[in-house]
Amino acid sequence: MKKECPECGEKIVGRIDKKFCSDACRNSYNNRVNKDSKNLIRNTNNRLRKNYRILEDLNPDKKTKTSRSKLIEKGFDFNYFTSIYTTKAGTVYYFVYDQGYLPLEDDYFALVKRE
Ligand SMILES: [Zn+2]
DSSP: OOOBOTTTOOBOOSOTTOOSSSHHHHHHHHHHHHHHHHHHHHHHHHHHHHHHHHHHHHOTTSEEEEEHHHHHHTTOOTTOOSEEEEOTTOOEEEEETTEEEEEOGGGEEEEEEOO
8 A cells, every 4th residue: 555645645656664755745744743833832831921920910929819700800721830739738739830829619719929
């Protein structure tokens, strides 16, 4: 069975380990894949930066409390954080860099800045 070029769909002739029909196809394929992964990283970084600014705005004194609705109103996205910290007591803090939040009861959150 002949392999097809993943860029243009042409049958590949030549060496068995050849993945693309031509250098041009290889280049344009790799450029596109790299661009997509760069976009993914840029979009994720933008989400994290936005979340960080929201936490920073709401928590100027390194420790406070806020509500879920206030976070959502500002555009906070709970899917994006950089690390999770679990205390010995089993309490789970979510961090966006050094800004952390801890879900409390009744849709409230404790905000803490890591020293
Ligand atoms: Zn091709």
